[in-house]
Amino acid sequence: MSDHPPSPLPATALGAPPAAPRSRLVLLLILLALAANVVALLLPLVDITALVKRRTVGLTNSASLLWRHQLHVLAILALLLSVVFPPLKLAVLAWAWWGRGATRAQRRALWLVEALGKWSLFDVLLMVLLIGLTRGQFAVAVAPCAGLAAFTGSVVVAMLAGELLSRGCAGFLALPRPRPQAPTVLLVALAALPAGAALLLPVLGLHDWRLLPCDLSITDMVTAAWAAGAYALAACCALSLAIFPLVALANDALAAAGATRRRPWLARWSMLDVLALALVVFALEGGSYVTTDLCLGAAVLAIAIAGRWLLAWWVRRAGPAD
Numbered sequence: 507m508s509d510h511p512p513s514p515l516p517a518t519a520l521g522a523p524p525a526a527p528r529s530r531l532v533l534l535l536i537l538l539a540l541a542a543n544v545v546a547l548l549l550p551l552v553d554i555t556a557l558v559k560r561r562t563v564g565l566t567n568s569a570s571l572l573w574r575h576q577l578h579v580l581a582i583l584a585l586l587l588s589v590v591f592p593p594l595k596l597a598v599l600a601w602a603w604w605g606r607g608a609t610r611a612q613r614r615a616l617w618l619v620e621a622l623g624k625w626s627l628f629d630v631l632l633m634v635l636l637i638g639l640t641r642g643q644f645a646v647a648v649a650p651c652a653g654l655a656a657f658t659g660s661v662v663v664a665m666l667a668g669e670l671l672s673r674g675c676a677g678f679l680a681l682p683r684p685r686p687q688a689p690t691v692l693l694v695a696l697a698a699l700p701a702g703a704a705l706l707l708p709v710l711g712l713h714d715w716r717l718l719p720c721d722l723s724i725t726d727m728v729t730a731a732w733a734a735g736a737y738a739l740a741a742c743c744a745l746s747l748a749i750f751p752l753v754a755l756a757n758d759a760l761a762a763a764g765a766t767r768r769r770p771w772l773a774r775w776s777m778l779d780v781l782a783l784a785l786v787v788f789a790l791e792g793g794s795y796v797t798t799d800l801c802l803g804a805a806v807l808a809i810a811i812a813g814r815w816l817l818a819w820w821v822r823r824a825g826p827a828d
């Protein structure tokens with residue numbers, strides 16, 4: 507989630523916060539995200555082939571399939587984050603766009619859906635995990651379908667619309683440059699070293715007698731999606747699980763030294779915490795379906811997330827520069 511609640515709203519001479527202009531680009535992005543979400547509801551996300559049996563999984567039946575396989579927590583999260591929340595967020599974005607973010611309620615609602623927006627990719631990361639774990643297997647295969655690309659695009663476009671809309675609202679002012687304070691080498695290392703190592707170390711292992719053993723890292727997830735022909739999905743994973751987390755970390759380190767302003771929007775595009783949740787729930791509940799275990803990379807990933815949060819806290823505790 508985002509690290510900050512909405513900034514205090516500046517008042518005009520009449521005591522009301524100034525309204526943001528209605529951007530046609532934001533409206534276009536909202537409509538595009540809505541169209542992509544409708545397409546994602548109609549098309550399958552993945553095709554699962556087990557021996558000679560083939561099953562299509564989409565947004566409309568993924569939660570019920572997970573529930574029938576006793577994966578109750580996964581089913582609830584998939585339903586809430588992938589089916590219920592995306593249209594709700596689009597409704598809030600449309601409301602805030604139409605009202606030009608002129609009320610405190612609109613700005614708080616906008617901040618909330620922006621903070622939660624990236625968690626809609628929970629289902630997408632689950633599918634990427636399945637694609638990676640079944641890559642090269644003979645007994646089972648998971649192939650991405652057009653619905654997965656449509657849903658990923660819908661979430662990303664909605665996040666982009668929210669970012670543009672929030673920047674146009676006076677309640678989302680840029681954070682001031684913090685007072686210079688050099689972070690300790692230990693603090694930066696605690697965040698930076700695990701973040702890099704987590705990309706290469708296996709985070710999830712498949713050890714089931716019915717399948718070939720497999721240890722999956724974040725890098726493997728990206729390459730598996732690319733090998734499956736889901737190029738946009740692979741690019742999204744590379745950006746959200748590698749590029750944005752490292753850039754956000756660098757920004758926090760520079761901000762802690764007073765060299766630049768902290769940019770919380772970078773953290774909103776970093777999906778390491780979403781992946782961590784998917785890994786934990788998948789490993790805990792997946793035992794009833796297939797035997798998986800969390801690997802060393804999962805622990806390193808947790809340290810990386812905690813280290814970045816600690817570094818972000820270090821920046822926030824510093825007052826603004828004079």
